[in-house]
Structures are given as structure tokens and as C-alpha cells.
Amino acid sequence: MQAEPFLCQENSLLNNQITHLLEQALAAVQNAENTEELHAVEVACLGRNKGLNELRREVGALPKEERPAFGQxxxxxxxxxxAALKAKQTELAQKELNAALTREQIDVTLPGIPMPAGRLHPLTATACQIKQILGGMGYEFVDGPELEEYRYNFEALNYPPDHPAMDEQNSFFVTDTRLLRTQTTALQGRIMEQRKPPFRIATTGRCFRYEAVDATHHHTFHQIDVFMVEENISMAHLKGTLGVFARELFGQDTRVRFRPDFFPFVEPGVDYSISWTMPDGRVRWLEIGGAGLIHPNILRSYGISTERYSGFAFGLGVERIHMLRTGVSDLRLYLDNHPRFLEQFA
Amino acid sequence: MRVPLDWLKQYTEISCTAEELAERLTMGGLEVEGIELERTEERPLTPVLDVYITPNRGDCLSMAGVAREAAALMQTALHLPSAPVSEAGGEIEAAASVQVDVPHLCPRYAARVLRGIRLGPSPPWMQQRLLSAGQRPINNVVDVTNYVMLELGQPLHAFDMKGIAQSRIVVRTARIGERITTLDGAERTLTPEILVIADAEKPIAVAGLMGGADSEVADDTTDILLESAHFNPQTVRRACKLLNLRTEASYRFERTVDEAGVLAALERACELLQEMGQPAPVAGHIDVRAVPDPPIRRITLRPSRVAALLGIPLEKDTVAECLQRVGVKLEAETGNVFTALLPTWRTDLQYEEDLVEEVGRIYGYENIPEVLPAGSQTGGDSDWGRFLAKVRQPLAAAGMQEVVTHSLTGPTPWDDPADAEVVVPVRNSLSGEVSRLRRSLLPGLLQIASYSGTFSRDARWMFEIGQVWQMLQGEPAEFTAAAGLIAGSIAPPDWRREQPSADFAQMRGVIERLLDSLGIEDVEFARPSAPGALFHPGRAACVFLKGELAGVAGELHPQHAQKLPWRERVLLFELSMQVLHRHLPTGEKRFVPLPRFPAVVRDLAPRISAQMPWEAVETALKSVHEEILEEWKLTDLYKGAPLPEDVCSPTISFTFRSKHHTLTDAEVNATLEQLQNQLRQQCGARFAGEEG
Incomplete structure (x- = not known):
């Protein structure tokens, strides 16, 4: 900072001292290397009874008429x-801040500190997603017990007594009348006992069948079941609903195909497949689950007029959906809970 | 069922490839699960279709049945074998007699007798066909019965006349204590639920299942009785279950065989035997029928309903044509109502809707458009599902991995012996691994811990929400539980530092966070009188909500912890979702206005007995009811020099605030003094400068 020339009314000794002190001080300001040195300059020149302030006391020695000019x-x-101090202060502070920022530089390429990762199990996450899709389509989820009554699991679903259809549903019995449900469809009877149409219901949960365990079979698995009863429901409505559902789940190009199949609780009964693009680009049909129009025997047994109402039902496996979407090839992995398996699905 | 393509071609024209046929059958309802290329002598390769027949389609369990479906789907002609049988001399009435005691269980029983049979191997073409269909050739007579069963679906049985006492067949239920040695060599005890073919003295076959060894066709057989009968499906099925025996014959009877085809099968067998140079049957046949000439079965059908249920605009003619192809004839009734005349073999068709399916699959399901149901309803997860999601969320947010373990279990090293009486066993379990329903989720979590610890340092914080069962007043009852297992630090050690391992207080923090997020208040952790065998007796607590037991939390007993490959302490908790749900607050949470005046924070650091539970301190503090006392927190718990060993010093940080004004020192000090006094009186606390 340049010392600006200033006018002295009298070129007195004292005025020279002012000039001298100022020049010295400005030089010291200029030479200060850091804010601490600058502070020392400030104290020495502008402190109480120091530097220029010390010179103020000399005013008494001056003739009266010179005093105002001296003070000025x-x-x-x-x-x-x-002003010089302030400017220098700003300059030095900036310099020191820059130095500090340089000193504080870190290696941003070091790995991050892992956050504790709580994830949902892939079956829960898949079920949640399905609940959202079906919920958005107007289906109300209702829960049923895993330890189910025989009559809801079979009789209410139009299984004739001693019918071979039950061979595919080998069950774990707990008492004479209660078994581990073999299908979440068992909820149908419970709902129809309590409600009058129209209704749109969905349920999800664990099912059990007496099966040897291998990569594609397990005695414990998870299902989604959907059923609805309204006026004038047809196979076209079933296909339309499955189409929307499948496209939400598997992508907008997905198509749905029916094939005749047999389940005692639906007539007509079909299994449905979705179009699936293989890694090599070919499209295959993959079977997803069973579906159909709810059997008239079931509707009639709950006092629902089959002339006025009809309905559809479809079911699918939660594991199957996750396996399709992620390429998991062994059903057993889901209940093994291997950490290396679970951590793959955020 | 194995269906050799060559054999099938005998009954209908198949001009397409095996793959194309498989596709047509599959899309028509007979799922072809695979095509096997079989090497035979006459032709190098014969495709064999592996066809899955659904349980309702017993009529398709034969070559003729599959051919009939193929002909319907591809609109080709069907040629089934039918040849008049030439007969030898004699009279059937003199040769044998049949008496059916239980016509409702055996609606039809037909028989022929053949004399002078020369037993030997069947011709190579027949053996070849049997083999490609999966049957082992035995001898000419047995092979013919099996061949006809495979060809027409009607099981036949040949008895050696020598084994039929008085040449008399009696169809009846077994008597208590009766026994039979069946063809497989097993001696079986019969019960009155089992239908038998008996002679004048004893059972000689289990009806629809298997013949007896005494009347088996063997090398010295000359005269045989051929049986072709219709048995009640449920009766055959029950016998299968009771005897734990299944045969090709019972498989078909269970799924219903065409009663009208009984004689045709008998005649076909005689024809084949004659072709093989065997003698013609004794003149006449026996045919005992419960209903001699059953009427054609009929269903009322409205084509308009077919169109409505399929969702395709179908004309009456199209409906009739589709049904015609599967052997159903339509007769006009009145207006738009028709009568469908059903073929005898389609016993599965019972309702109008069954015909809707027939039209649908013949017309082609690919022709059904996609339409969304009209109208809209609100949907979404159940209340219970939403509640469980709310439990899941804070647990996952606490860094715990959700797991899903088996509810069907066997004994585990983690079982509490005290639970033995309430565990729910599975009745028909064959394996110990799936012999019971889990009583608790904790053994499942420990099971994961016991094998995952060997290779993984992380993933030691886990939780599960699932069903558990226990016997209540003699009945199994189902509940939902949430359980957690916590071991080691919440996150794996990183390049900066080792994280501290979790302890009881950290687990309690997780539980408190969960309950807080649910809005549940009035939570108490109390030392249990009997914490359960899984827990460290000094480091376990029962969790109470408004005095109701909601669960347990504690450290794994060191003896159990030894079984795990981890060095860290293992913390466990399990909470009843039903109890938590009962304690959910009702109504929305209300807004509390933001504070307008500053808070004053003051600490107290009393010296108290190290034996004093924190709960006692809380009780003392709670006895001070001053509006300005906003909250307090334990911020430190000091033990050690210079304090005596049995003394500790908690630092409690109090926050004071008034809703109405800025607090003065005097106000704060007055309340602080009250707090000090209560701590002195109730906990024997001493403060700095005080003696003791």
C-alpha cells in the first residue's frame, strides 16, 4: 500500500514525526507475513498510548492555533x-485460508466407510412390489393363516373327496382337520363366507407341500393369489388383468398366453405363460401360474348367483417371479439365507 | 404317459412333425413335457411323447384317448379298432358265473372265458410297443391285457381258471381279517373298505388294483377268465391309500374309465389273442350291469353364456362346431337354450361351464382379447400387512438384514427344553427335519449364524418376521413374531477403525427405536424370573408394554455361544406382533407447538450404589412433577477410581424449559434441588462435597 501524501499546514517537527511514524507503520504492514505479525503491527501503531496515539499526547506542547491541524x-x-491494515488483513487471511485448504486436502479416492446395510429379503421385496401393483389395480390384500383348516384348503375349493387332484397337493397334517395350507387359494372360502360381491381380493404368503427338495421343488414356498367376483366377468377380463399385471412386473413388451389346464376351483381352467426374451434374443413362453373363472360350484355354495356374478382367480409363485427376473436357478437359496446371496439384492 | 408316435398314428392321421403335434396337444390341454427319440428294430427312431394328463381327463390315459384329442384339435378322422369276435363252442354260463354284491362300487363287470391257451411270449411287435410305452413284456396273455389297457384305457385282468374256486366270481367288499397275497408277492391284510374280486371262498384280486398270486396266469395255465370291469374311482383310490399300492390299472380307475368301453376292450383282447394264434373264447360273455342301459348324459347349454364367459362374440354355430369336434352334440331346446349330449367317456363334463372350457380350448384361447374389468375399487395391503411393513422398516434401517427361514423344522441345538410341551408336531412327517412347527424364530436365526459366521464378518445383524406356533389348550395356535439377532459391530471394521461390538444396550436401542417408530409408549424392560435356556441368566430382560409381556431380549447363553464360530457376544430378541399390534396408538399423532423460549441444560452427577438399577433412579426422577422439567438423559456412567468399587456415578443431563417465559436461575435451581433431594432420599445418592 502506497502512503498517500497529505498536507501539513505547518511543517513542524511533530508533523514530520507523524509522517515518519506513518511511513514506518505502512512499511511494517507491507512486510507482515501473517495475520499474527499484522496484529502486532496494529497494536504497536494504533494501540492505546502507542505509535500514533502516543504522539497525540504531544498536542499539549503545541501552540493553540496549531492544535486542530495537528489533530487532523x-x-x-x-x-x-x-485502511492499510484492513487491506493487508484481508490479503493475509485469504492466503492463510488457501494454505489451510491445501493442508486439509484429503485422498478422495480412498474407499468409503460402509454404512450398515439393512435389506429386505428378496421374497419380501418381491411380494411388496406385487402388493403395490395389485393394490393399484384395486385388489385388497387379506391375510390367511398358514395352519389352515382342511375344508378351506380343499373342500371349499371344489376338491371332490378322494380325488386324484389332491395327489399334487400332498400335505403336512397337524391335526385331523388342520394342515399347513398347500395353496394361498385357501383364503377364497374365508372371504366368500364373509363378503358379498363385488370384491377384488389378493393374498400372499407361505405354502407347504410334501415334496422332495431339489433345485426346483421345495416343501416350503410362497404364493400370490388373486380372485375377484363381479358382474359379467369373462376370460377376457382375466387375460386383460394378467396382461397389465405381467407388463408391470416383467416389462411393457410382455405378452400373456393361456393354455388349458385343470384346477378343481376354476372352470374354464388355464395355466398362463408370459413371453420371455432369452439372452440370445429368442422369445420363449414361460409358465407362470394357474388361472381361470371361479368354479360355479364354489360361487353357489356361498349363495352367490352364477347367473348374475362370475369371477376369476389366478395364482403365482413369489420365488418363480424373482428367479425369472434375476436368474436365480436354485429355489433352495431363498430359505438358506446365505449372506452372499442376500446381499446381492438391495 | 408315454405315447409312441407310431402307435398313435394307427388311430388318426398325423401329417405334422412330432414337435408340431406336441405343440398342438399342449395348447389343447394335453401338456407334452418332452419328446424322446427311441431306437427300435423296425425303424431307427420313433419319437415318444411324454404327455401329462390332468387328473380330470381319465379318458386320455390311452393311445386311443390321446388320438381322439389329436383328431379333435387337428380335425382329422379317428379310427378305433372294432372287430367282431369269433367264438368257439361251449357256453359261458357253464364256464363261469359272476355275482356283484355291491353294484354301486362295481357298476359293470364283464368277462369271457378262453380254454386251451398256450402260454408263451407275445409277438415282437407287441413287446416293442409295450416297451416303448414303458411296460415290461411278461407273457402273451398278460401282454395282451396290458396292451389293451394302453390302447383303449380299460384295465383288464386275466385269472387262471384253476385259481377260481367253483369258477365263481363274487364282487364284494373284503371281510375283516381277510388276507390276500398279491402278484407282487406281498401278503396284504384287507379291510371292509376294500373292494375285492372273490371266488366262492376267498378274495382272488383287489378290485382295480392287482390280482392275487393264487390265480396268476403262469406257465401251466390253460384256461383263463378275462375280466373287464368298471369300479368306483373313490373306492379304488381308498384301497390304494390303505394298501399303499399304486398300479397302472388303479391310476386309470381313480381317474374314471369309460363304462361304455368295457365290452369293447374285452373283445379287443380276444381279437388280439386270436391274431396271435390262440383259441377263440367260449361262446357268449358275462356282462353284469347296475344300470343296464344308462341314458345319455345331458347338460343345458346357452351359447350366449359361452360367449359371455369367454369374452368372445361367438355364434351358436361356432359353439356347436367346437363341441362337435370333442364328441358333444347340441340339440335345440327352446330359443337360445340347447341340450348338449355328452359322450360316455367325458365324465368330467358336468356343468355348462365345463362346455365353455371345451369351446374355449377348441376355438383357441389365443383368440380371447385382453379386456380390463370395468369399474374401480380401492386396493392395497391389509392392515396387518401394513403393520408388519412398519415393523420391518425400522429394523432394516437399523442395519439388520431380513432373513426368511423355515417354519417346518426338526429338533435344533437351540431348542428350549421348557418348550417341549407346547411345540406343535407335524403328524405325517416322514423326516425328522420337518417334524414340527417352529415355536420361535430364534433357532432359525442361530442356525444361519452357525454356518454363515465361518466365512462372513458382516451380516451378523439380522431379523425375521414370521409365523410361530404353540399348543394352547390342546389346539395348535398361530402367532406372528419378529426376532432379531445382533452380534459384533453394526458395520464391518473399516480402514480407519474397529467399530465397537454390540451389547445389550445397543440391542435395547434397536427395540426402543422400533417401538418408538410405532408410537408405542409405556415400555418396560424387566429382569425375568426365568429367562429361558437360550439366554444368559444375568443379561436377559422381558419386554412389557403397559404391563403386558410382549417379548424377550437378552444375550445368548455362553454355553450356546460356544457353538457359534464367532467371538463376539450374541444378542437376541423376539417380540409378539399380536401384542405390539394391540398397543398401537389409535388416531393420528398430534402436532406439538415448537418451543418459543430457550432451554436450560444442567447436569447432575450423583454417586450411588453400583447395585442400584437405573430404573430406581428413573423412578426417583419421575416423582418430581415440575412443568419446566422437559427431559433428562443419562450421558455418562462412571465407575472406577477415585470412586469406591461399589459406587458408580451417572451423569444425568436435565433440560428445563418454560412455555411462557425465559427461565431464571432461581427457577431452575429450585427444581434441580428437588431432583437432588429425591435422588438422595430414594437412591441414597450423594453429590459433590457431600459425605459418603
Whole structure:
């Protein structure tokens, strides 16, 4: 900072001292290397009874008429010095901040500290997603017990007594009348006992069948079941609903195909497949689950007029959906809970 | 069922490839699960279709049955074998007699007698066909019965006349204690639920299942009785279950065989035997029928309903044509109502809707458009599902991995012996691994811990929400539980530092966070009188909500912890979802206005007995009811020098605030003094400068 020339009314000794002190102080300001040194300069020149302020006391030695001019000169000197100090302070502070920022530089390429990762099990996550899709389509989820009554699991679903259809549903019995449900469809009877149409119901949960365990069979698995009864429901409505559902789940190009199949609780009964693009680009049909129009025997047994109402039902496996979407090839992995398996699905 | 393509071609024209046929059958309802290329002598390769027949389609369990479906689907002609049988001399009435005691269980029983049979191997073409269909050739007579069963679906049985006492067949239920040695060499005890073919003295066959060894066709057989009968499906099925025996014959009877085809099968067998140079049957046949000439079965059908249920605009003619192809004839009734005349073999068709399916599959399901049901309803997860999602969320947010373990279990090393009486066993379990329903989720979590610890340092914080069962007043009852297992630090050690291992207080924090997020208040952790065998007796607590037991939390007993490959302490908790749900607050959470005046924070650091539970301190503090006392927190718990060993010093940080004004020192000090006094009186606390 350049010391600005200033006018002295009298070129007295004292005024020279002011000039001298100011020049010295400005030089010291200029030479300060850091804010601490600058602070020392400030104290030495502008502190109480120091530097310019010390010179103020000399005013008494001056003749009366020179005093105002002297005072003014000192004030001007103080102002000049203060401005210089402030400018230097800003400059040094910036410099010191820059130095500090340089010092504080870190290696941003170091790995991050892992956050504790709580994830949902892939079966739960898949079921949640399905609940959202079906919920958005107007289906109300209802829960049924895993330990189910025989009559809901079979009789209410139009299984004739001693019918071979039950061979595919080998069950774990707990008492004479209660078994581990072999299908979430068992909820149908419970709902129809309590409600009058129209209704749209969905349920999801664990099912059990007496099967040897291998990569594609398990005695414990998870199902989604959907059923609805309204006026004038047809196979076209079933196909339309499955189409929307499958496209939400598997992508907008997905198509749905029916094939005749037999389940005691639906007539007509079909299994449905979705179009699936293989890694090599070919499209295959993959069977997803069973479906059909709810059997008239079931509707009639709950006092629902089959002339007025009809309905459809479809079911599918939660594991199957996840396996299709992710390429998991062994059903057993889901209940093994291998950490290396679970951590793959955020 | 194995269907050799060559054999099938005998009954209908198949001009397409095996793959194309498989596709047509599959899309028509007979799922072809695979095509096997079989090497035979006459032709190098014969495709054999592996066809899955659904349980309702017993009529398709034969070559003729599959051919009939193929002909319907591809609109080709069907040629089934039918040849008049030439007969030898004699009279059937003199040769044998049949008496059916239980016509409702055996609606039809037909028989022929053949004399002078020369037993030997069947011709190579027949053996070849049997083999490609999966049957082992035995001798000419047995092979013919099996061949006809495979060809027409009607099981036949040949008895050696020598084994039929008084040449008399009696169809009846077994008597208590009766026994039979069946063809497989097993001696079987019969019960009155089992239908038998008996002679004048004893059972000689289990009806629809298997013949007896005494009347088996063997090398010295000359005269045989050929049986072709219709048995009640449920009766055959029950016998299968009771005797734990299944045969090709019973498989078909269970799924219903065409009663009208009984004689045709008998005649076909005689024809084949004659072709093989065997003698013609004794003149006449026996045919005992419960209903001699059953009427054609009929269903009322409205084509308009077919169109409505399929969702395709179908004309009456199209409906009639589709049904015609599967052997159903339509007769006009009145207006748009028709009568469908059903073929005898389609016993599965019982309702109008069954015909809707027939039209649908013949017309082609690919022709059904996609239409969404009209109208809209609100949907979404159940209340219970939403509640469980709310439990899952804070547990996952606490860094715990959700797991899903088996509810069907066997004994585990983690079982509490005290639970033995309430565990729910599975009745028909063959394997110990699936012999019971889990009483608790904790053994499942520990099971994962016991094998995952060997290779993984992370994933030691896990939780599960699932069903558990226990016997209540003699009945199994189902509940939902949430359980957690916590071991080691919440996150794996990183390059900066080792994280501290979790302890009881950290687990309690997780539980408190969960309950807080659900809005559940009035939570108490109390030392249990009997914490359960799984827990460290000094480091376990029962969790109470408004005094109701909601679960347990504690450290794994060191003896159990030894079984795990981890060095860290293992913390466990399990909470009843039913109890938590009962304690959910009703109504929305209300807004509390933000504070307008500053808070004053003051600490107290009393010295108290190290034996004093924190709960006692809380009780003392709670006895001070001052509006300005906003909250307190335990911020430190000091033990050690210079304090004596039996003394500790908690630092409690109090926050004071008034809703109405800025607090003065005097106000705060007055309340602080009350707090000090209560701690002195109730906990024997001493403060800095005080003696003791």
C-alpha cells in the first residue's frame, strides 16, 4: 500500500514525526507475513498510548492555533493506516485460508466407510412390489393363516373327496382337520363366507407341500393369489388383468398366453405363460401360474348367483417371479439365507 | 404317459412333425413335457411323447384317448379298432358265473372265458410297443391285457381258471381279517373298505388294483377268465391309500374309465389273442350291469353364456362346431337354450361351464382379447400387512438384514427344553427335519449364524418376521413374531477403525427405536424370573408394554455361544406382533407447538450404589412433577477410581424449559434441588462435597 501524501499546514517537527511514524507503520504492514505479525503491527501503531496515539499526547506542547491541524493530521494518518491494515488483513487471511485448504486436502479416492446395510429379503421385496401393483389395480390384500383348516384348503375349493387332484397337493397334517395350507387359494372360502360381491381380493404368503427338495421343488414356498367376483366377468377380463399385471412386473413388451389346464376351483381352467426374451434374443413362453373363472360350484355354495356374478382367480409363485427376473436357478437359496446371496439384492 | 408316435398314428392321421403335434396337444390341454427319440428294430427312431394328463381327463390315459384329442384339435378322422369276435363252442354260463354284491362300487363287470391257451411270449411287435410305452413284456396273455389297457384305457385282468374256486366270481367288499397275497408277492391284510374280486371262498384280486398270486396266469395255465370291469374311482383310490399300492390299472380307475368301453376292450383282447394264434373264447360273455342301459348324459347349454364367459362374440354355430369336434352334440331346446349330449367317456363334463372350457380350448384361447374389468375399487395391503411393513422398516434401517427361514423344522441345538410341551408336531412327517412347527424364530436365526459366521464378518445383524406356533389348550395356535439377532459391530471394521461390538444396550436401542417408530409408549424392560435356556441368566430382560409381556431380549447363553464360530457376544430378541399390534396408538399423532423460549441444560452427577438399577433412579426422577422439567438423559456412567468399587456415578443431563417465559436461575435451581433431594432420599445418592 502506497502512503498517500497529505498536507501539513505547518511543517513542524511533530508533523514530520507523524509522517515518519506513518511511513514506518505502512512499511511494517507491507512486510507482515501473517495475520499474527499484522496484529502486532496494529497494536504497536494504533494501540492505546502507542505509535500514533502516543504522539497525540504531544498536542499539549503545541501552540493553540496549531492544535486542530495537528489533530487532523494524526486522524488522517490513523485512517490511512487502518485502511492499510484492513487491506493487508484481508490479503493475509485469504492466503492463510488457501494454505489451510491445501493442508486439509484429503485422498478422495480412498474407499468409503460402509454404512450398515439393512435389506429386505428378496421374497419380501418381491411380494411388496406385487402388493403395490395389485393394490393399484384395486385388489385388497387379506391375510390367511398358514395352519389352515382342511375344508378351506380343499373342500371349499371344489376338491371332490378322494380325488386324484389332491395327489399334487400332498400335505403336512397337524391335526385331523388342520394342515399347513398347500395353496394361498385357501383364503377364497374365508372371504366368500364373509363378503358379498363385488370384491377384488389378493393374498400372499407361505405354502407347504410334501415334496422332495431339489433345485426346483421345495416343501416350503410362497404364493400370490388373486380372485375377484363381479358382474359379467369373462376370460377376457382375466387375460386383460394378467396382461397389465405381467407388463408391470416383467416389462411393457410382455405378452400373456393361456393354455388349458385343470384346477378343481376354476372352470374354464388355464395355466398362463408370459413371453420371455432369452439372452440370445429368442422369445420363449414361460409358465407362470394357474388361472381361470371361479368354479360355479364354489360361487353357489356361498349363495352367490352364477347367473348374475362370475369371477376369476389366478395364482403365482413369489420365488418363480424373482428367479425369472434375476436368474436365480436354485429355489433352495431363498430359505438358506446365505449372506452372499442376500446381499446381492438391495 | 408315454405315447409312441407310431402307435398313435394307427388311430388318426398325423401329417405334422412330432414337435408340431406336441405343440398342438399342449395348447389343447394335453401338456407334452418332452419328446424322446427311441431306437427300435423296425425303424431307427420313433419319437415318444411324454404327455401329462390332468387328473380330470381319465379318458386320455390311452393311445386311443390321446388320438381322439389329436383328431379333435387337428380335425382329422379317428379310427378305433372294432372287430367282431369269433367264438368257439361251449357256453359261458357253464364256464363261469359272476355275482356283484355291491353294484354301486362295481357298476359293470364283464368277462369271457378262453380254454386251451398256450402260454408263451407275445409277438415282437407287441413287446416293442409295450416297451416303448414303458411296460415290461411278461407273457402273451398278460401282454395282451396290458396292451389293451394302453390302447383303449380299460384295465383288464386275466385269472387262471384253476385259481377260481367253483369258477365263481363274487364282487364284494373284503371281510375283516381277510388276507390276500398279491402278484407282487406281498401278503396284504384287507379291510371292509376294500373292494375285492372273490371266488366262492376267498378274495382272488383287489378290485382295480392287482390280482392275487393264487390265480396268476403262469406257465401251466390253460384256461383263463378275462375280466373287464368298471369300479368306483373313490373306492379304488381308498384301497390304494390303505394298501399303499399304486398300479397302472388303479391310476386309470381313480381317474374314471369309460363304462361304455368295457365290452369293447374285452373283445379287443380276444381279437388280439386270436391274431396271435390262440383259441377263440367260449361262446357268449358275462356282462353284469347296475344300470343296464344308462341314458345319455345331458347338460343345458346357452351359447350366449359361452360367449359371455369367454369374452368372445361367438355364434351358436361356432359353439356347436367346437363341441362337435370333442364328441358333444347340441340339440335345440327352446330359443337360445340347447341340450348338449355328452359322450360316455367325458365324465368330467358336468356343468355348462365345463362346455365353455371345451369351446374355449377348441376355438383357441389365443383368440380371447385382453379386456380390463370395468369399474374401480380401492386396493392395497391389509392392515396387518401394513403393520408388519412398519415393523420391518425400522429394523432394516437399523442395519439388520431380513432373513426368511423355515417354519417346518426338526429338533435344533437351540431348542428350549421348557418348550417341549407346547411345540406343535407335524403328524405325517416322514423326516425328522420337518417334524414340527417352529415355536420361535430364534433357532432359525442361530442356525444361519452357525454356518454363515465361518466365512462372513458382516451380516451378523439380522431379523425375521414370521409365523410361530404353540399348543394352547390342546389346539395348535398361530402367532406372528419378529426376532432379531445382533452380534459384533453394526458395520464391518473399516480402514480407519474397529467399530465397537454390540451389547445389550445397543440391542435395547434397536427395540426402543422400533417401538418408538410405532408410537408405542409405556415400555418396560424387566429382569425375568426365568429367562429361558437360550439366554444368559444375568443379561436377559422381558419386554412389557403397559404391563403386558410382549417379548424377550437378552444375550445368548455362553454355553450356546460356544457353538457359534464367532467371538463376539450374541444378542437376541423376539417380540409378539399380536401384542405390539394391540398397543398401537389409535388416531393420528398430534402436532406439538415448537418451543418459543430457550432451554436450560444442567447436569447432575450423583454417586450411588453400583447395585442400584437405573430404573430406581428413573423412578426417583419421575416423582418430581415440575412443568419446566422437559427431559433428562443419562450421558455418562462412571465407575472406577477415585470412586469406591461399589459406587458408580451417572451423569444425568436435565433440560428445563418454560412455555411462557425465559427461565431464571432461581427457577431452575429450585427444581434441580428437588431432583437432588429425591435422588438422595430414594437412591441414597450423594453429590459433590457431600459425605459418603
Amino acid at each position: 493530521n494524526i486522524n488522517e494518518a490513523v485512517q490511512i493506516l487502518t
